[in-house]
Amino acid sequence: MFLEKHSRFFRQYDLRFSPRNKRAALLPIDASDENYSVRDAIETHMKGEKALSVQPNGDIIELVDIKNDKNLDVVVLLFHRASPNAADPMYRKKALEDSGKKIKIRQIKKDDDEEQAVSSHLVISKKSISPGVYRSVLEEVPGISMSYIRPIIGQALNEYKYPLSEKDKAETYTTFAPEGVKSENLTQALKKGELHLVTLSRLAKPDAVDCEGYFEPTFEYMKLRVKSKVDGDNWKDVFYNLVKSAKGKGWEHFNVDIGLDDNRRRTVNIDRDDYAKEVLFVRSELVEFKSELVPCSDVVVNDIVAGGAKLLASRNG
Incomplete structure (x- = not known):
């Protein structure tokens, strides 16, 4: 950024x-x-x-x-x-030459005792x-x-x-x-922005894979890509059905990835017990x-x- x-x-x-x-x-x-x-x-x-x-x-x-x-x-x-280990910054410009458009790049070198x-x-x-x-x-x-x-x-x-x-x-x-x-709140955010992904997660079962003592399961995740329109008018109904169904299958945590109207993205947690209520989240100003x-x-x-x-x-x- x-x-x-x-x-x-x-x-x-x-x-x-x-x-x-x-x-x-x-x-x-x-x-x-x-x-x-x-x-x-x-x-x-x-x-x-x-x-x-x-x-x-x-x-x-x-x-x-x-x-x-x-x-x-x-x-x-x-x-x-x-x-101390960051690469020196680069600048570019497009210049029109006889052979056509060319992109020229320039790097700013730092001194040995400087840090970006x-x-x-x-x-x-x-x-x-x-x-x-x-x-x-x-x-x-x-x-x-x-x-x-x-x-x-x-x-x-x-x-x-x-x-x-x-x-x-x-x-x-x-x-x-x-x-x-x-x-x-999520209602207002989805009137101006859009929903990208929903991520479900839960504690993985100890016998999910044969770890032979070398590995220990932590969390497992499922990502759902949004295909139909989910907006400020219908998200509560959509998530009521999703979370209710997912809870029945053992999923415990629910996060949504939304694109805001300021061209930023935010991951918002949906509480598994209050999934039909309004959701507030931290937004940058x-x-x-x-x-x-x-x-x-x-x-x-x-x-x-x-x-x-x-x-x-x-x-x-």
Whole structure:
């Protein structure tokens, strides 16, 4: 996936910060320099050169900048994904020559000490929506998702010990749990998009194949390609019959692959016990920018922060 010059997709999350010891106070997102806070925990971790993780392929996910934006009332974390082993990028153009149209390609060479990189902003509101829960948006960038940055934030909080109270000096720490905000329903999505595949899965039977002690069955899958029209008007009836029949034959999990009207695809889970009800799922929101955005920055980009903060404000409204 290529990043656009003037637009970004953002995915919305509710971030839950909870003290490991239930008797301890909640750690606020931000506080004065003399008090404990989530921002101080993450900033301390970053300054200690520990706010990073190395992936199995050698790529590095790293927190490189933090900004406390008092005007927009948000805290912003900027993450990099750097790939030492990535191939150098290529550019192409079509040129009309005497012999006909030709495609010319050009490769950008990196220096020996450089790594190809992209960056992503996590914009967190400083206003809690319930005790310990804060709204946020994550800029969608290839290779940087919540599953990659969650361990970095979690480790920073795990190492940040604070007392239970002014009187009780026993220490605790804060846990971190992000949850994608379900903002789209399947009925509306299928009025504008289309259904591609349905995937059924279940735990495989131990005697499904003769493993001779070398292998152990895990899950088995069946993919169903959609032949007739399934849309926002009839999907509930269609899935009521499908799931009811499949459950009777031992299938336990049901996922649908849909194409959305923004040319993106999303896999949505259909609950085996609520298959006749409306289904909500997490959808990314597109934000347009007047300025030209770069794929990677070493400092927080104010325009991107403003776009993310606007999305957060729209949820409050």
